[in-house]
Amino acid sequence: MSATTATAFETARAEGRAALVGYLPAGYPSVEGSIEAMLAMVDAGCDVIEVGLPYSDPVMDGPTIQAAAQAALEAGTRTSDVMRVVEAVAATGTPTVVMTYWNPVERYGVERFAADLAAAGGAGLITPDLTPDSAREWIDAADAHGLDKVFLVAPSSTEDRVAMTTAACRGFVYATAVMGVTGARTTTSDLAGPLVARTKATTDLPVCVGLGVSTGDQAAEVASYADGVIVGSAFVRTLLDHADDPAAGLSALRALTEDLAGGVRRA
Amino acid sequence: MSQRVSQYDADDRGYYGGTWGGRFMPEALVAALDELTQAWHDAMADPAFVAEFEAICRDYAGTPSRLYHAERLSQQVGARILLKREDLNHTGAHKIRNVLGQALLTRRMGKQRVIAETGAGQHGVASATAAAYFGLDCTVYMGSVDTRRQALNVARMNLLGAKVVAVDSGSATLKDAINEALRDWVASVDHTAYLFGTAAGPHPFPSMVRDFTRGIGDEARAQVLEQYGALPDAIAACVGGGSNAIGLFTAFLDDEDVRIFGFEPGGDGVETGRHAATIHAGEAGVLHGARTYVLQDEDGQTVESHSISAGLDYPGVGPQHAHLAQTGRATYRPITDTQAMDALALLARTEGIIPAIESAHAVAGAIDVARELAAEKGPGATVLINLSGRGDKDMGTATEWFKLGQPDDETGEPE
Numbered sequence: 001m002s003a004t005t006a007t008a009f010e011t012a013r014a015e016g017r018a019a020l021v022g023y024l025p026a027g028y029p030s031v032e033g034s035i036e037a038m039l040a041m042v043d044a045g046c047d048v049i050e051v052g053l054p055y056s057d058p059v060m061d062g063p064t065i066q067a068a069a070q071a072a073l074e075a076g077t078r079t080s081d082v083m084r085v086v087e088a089v090a091a092t093g094t095p096t097v098v099m100t101y102w103n104p105v106e107r108y109g110v111e112r113f114a115a116d117l118a119a120a121g122g123a124g125l126i127t128p129d130l131t132p133d134s135a136r137e138w139i140d141a142a143d144a145h146g147l148d149k150v151f152l153v154a155p156s157s158t159e160d161r162v163a164m165t166t167a168a169c170r171g172f173v174y175a176t177a178v179m180g181v182t183g184a185r186t187t188t189s190d191l192a193g194p195l196v197a198r199t200k201a202t203t204d205l206p207v208c209v210g211l212g213v214s215t216g217d218q219a220a221e222v223a224s225y226a227d228g229v230i231v232g233s234a235f236v237r238t239l240l241d242h243a244d245d246p247a248a249g250l251s252a253l254r255a256l257t258e259d260l261a262g263g264v265r266r267a
Numbered sequence: 268m269s270q271r272v273s274q275y276d277a278d279d280r281g282y283y284g285g286t287w288g289g290r291f292m293p294e295a296l297v298a299a300l301d302e303l304t305q306a307w308h309d310a311m312a313d314p315a316f317v318a319e320f321e322a323i324c325r326d327y328a329g330t331p332s333r334l335y336h337a338e339r340l341s342q343q344v345g346a347r348i349l350l351k352r353e354d355l356n357h358t359g360a361h362k363i364r365n366v367l368g369q370a371l372l373t374r375r376m377g378k379q380r381v382i383a384e385t386g387a388g389q390h391g392v393a394s395a396t397a398a399a400y401f402g403l404d405c406t407v408y409m410g411s412v413d414t415r416r417q418a419l420n421v422a423r424m425n426l427l428g429a430k431v432v433a434v435d436s437g438s439a440t441l442k443d444a445i446n447e448a449l450r451d452w453v454a455s456v457d458h459t460a461y462l463f464g465t466a467a468g469p470h471p472f473p474s475m476v477r478d479f480t481r482g483i484g485d486e487a488r489a490q491v492l493e494q495y496g497a498l499p500d501a502i503a504a505c506v507g508g509g510s511n512a513i514g515l516f517t518a519f520l521d522d523e524d525v526r527i528f529g530f531e532p533g534g535d536g537v538e539t540g541r542h543a544a545t546i547h548a549g550e551a552g553v554l555h556g557a558r559t560y561v562l563q564d565e566d567g568q569t570v571e572s573h574s575i576s577a578g579l580d581y582p583g584v585g586p587q588h589a590h591l592a593q594t595g596r597a598t599y600r601p602i603t604d605t606q607a608m609d610a611l612a613l614l615a616r617t618e619g620i621i622p623a624i625e626s627a628h629a630v631a632g633a634i635d636v637a638r639e640l641a642a643e644k645g646p647g648a649t650v651l652i653n654l655s656g657r658g659d660k661d662m663g664t665a666t667e668w669f670k671l672g673q674p675d676d677e678t679g680e681p682e
Contacts (some may be wrong), residue, residue, distance in 0.1 A: 055567075055568065056437060056568040056569040057437065057442060057443075057554065057569055058446070059293070059446050059449040059450060059453075059555075060293050060453070062450070063436070066436050066437075070436070070437065073568060102553050103553040103554065103563070103567040103569075104566055104567040104568070105567075106552060106553055107565070107567025108566070108567065128293055129291050129292055129293055130291060131292070131294050131297060134289055134290060134291055151294070152293065152294045152295075153294060154293070154294045154295035154297075154298075155295070156294075156295055156297075156298040156456065156457075157294055157297070157298065161294070161297065161298070165294065176293075176294070178454075179295055179453060179454055179456065180450075180454035181450045181453060181454070
């Protein structure tokens with residue numbers, strides 16, 4: 001039985017801190033290289049790993065994640081490789097979720113995707129371009145396989161939609177801190193706190209904040225009001241910046257993870 | 268809620284036939300799409316809005332466009348060919364109708380800025396034109412491959428006061444320009460409207476763009492009845508995203524005796540893989556917010572499309588076309604680059620009309636249909652073609668294709 005995200009959030013809560021959720025796309029710089037990088041992030045303090053499924057048309061991603069995802073696709077990364085990455089990371093006992101745009105799942109077959117993800121030890125899916133009101137097939141498949149269904153809420157979400165979304169979530173809720181795409185930002189958003197409060201008013205599920213966090217200090221600030229801090233572009237940036245020296249990239253990735261893990265413990 | 272305009276219309280959530288279309292979008296944009304849906308419904312139910320839209324289309328864009336009997340072409344084909352002259356509209360194509368409608372709606376919603384994507388630049392030019400007309404700020408996203416091959420249209424947009432952003436991500440073409448416009452919109456949605464260029468994308472865009480372009484078919488249907496006392500045997504349009512086609516088809520959908528044909532860009536030939544015949548050769552999937560036919564690989568990654576016509580070079584298609592294809596109400600066939608260019612030359616020489624290469628796909632396909640119908644019904648068989656745009660923008664391509672621009676004959680120097 002694989003680790004659940006619920007356990008990870010309970011552990012963090014018991015320790016009086018927020019959880020650190022780290023994202024990398026599968027297949028960058030290579031399938032093996034992405035596994036190594038994610039294992040380093042686990043080792044250095046990530047509580048949950050998000051494995052990105054590289055997609056040709058990532059409308060919610062800024063230039064950093066786009067660049068890595070495109071490189072992963074050009075290197076021939078397949079959906080089956082993503083399953084392999086999930087299996088390798090989940091084997092550490094760290095809950096592992098997949099973040100994916102919808103079309104690759106529909107193409108793979110929704111039921112088959114859910115079955116294979118569960119078999120690989122994956123904990124669930126984060127679906128940035130699939131909202132619960134369009135997700136009947138995924139919800140059924142996730143329920144059948146006991147997978148987390150992580151939908152997003154945004155600063156622009158109405159009260160009704162926040163409630164509808166959290167009611168459909170399992171595992172945790174992903175609150176997008178800003179109106180915008182993924183990417184590191186120099187200041188944290190003043191929209192995130194009120195959104196987390198609105199979200200928490202509708203659910204007991206952990207609420208994690210993503211988009212824009214790149215430093216331990218920002219993580220600490222977000223951890224003061226959220227149950228989890230999601231970091232993506234900053235990790236990807238680190239790998240991109242060390243493209244010609246993978247060993248240095250891995251140690252920089254560890255250092256960043258430790259800084260962020262310190263941040264979620266400082267709140 | 269607005270009334271369904273035909274039995275082939277979408278439900279209230281934007282699904283055609285329960286399957287096609289819908290709204291596969293980030294939650295961050297849902298509130299804006301809901302707001303847009305409401306504003307569009309309210310506007311279409313407001314006689315003052317509808318009257319203003321019609322007046323602007325008439326006085327500024329030059330509609331209703333003429334329905335023209337192409338007699339010399341008809342003689343050559345052996346059936347009656349009618350052309351709906353959208354090429355004579357202001358800015359040279361049907362697209363002006365859509366942007367004037369959306370920009371008028373933008374003003375009604377109190378937003379000051381519009382963004383748009385463009386492939387060849389036609390929708391970008393139309394958007395920049397509408398923005399100038401209404402005094403709105405305008406940013407147009409265009410793949411960097413396209414900004415290079417359509418530099419003249421970039422200059423036109425600049426002159427009209429729009430900002431043009433070259434997009435380098437992905438394949439740096441139309442689909443990536445749409446991605447980048449959506450990224451802008453996620454961050455700017457409170458003060459910005461996205462003028463979507465075709466009858467695709469998330470609900471309400473396919474239905475809303477249909478409403479703003481359906482004047483083509485409404486006019487054509489009235490014109491053909493008035494001029495000939497009968498409906499045509501068939502109607503035809505080219506289909507990239509499908510806005511001019513749905514604009515023509517809508518008025519005829521419930522006329523079951525009128526056959527409907529859409530002609531897709533077959534590129535080098537569907538069998539070569541270098542084409543953009545999405546309905547003919549694509550598979551069901553989700554792209555840019557709608558479930559439709561998509562050119563994609565085994566893993567659901569979008570495959571790059573190819574067509575000599577930049578305006579048809581898109582790996583998806585409007586969801587209502589997917590529905591019309593699946594139900595059999597409309598028939599979609601691929602037309603190769605060569606067939607389209609042959610038709611372009613034929614129309615130029617028989618009628619003195621140089622069509623856009625997009626529209627030449629419709630002419631090529633419609634000629635085949637006309638011959639089939641003439642064999643069945645005799646020379647009175649009538650085919651109505653939407654001549655969606657004019658070919659001025661395509662002269663560079665045509666010059667290269669036909670090796671034009673050389674004098675045919677030279678008189679010798681006097682001795």
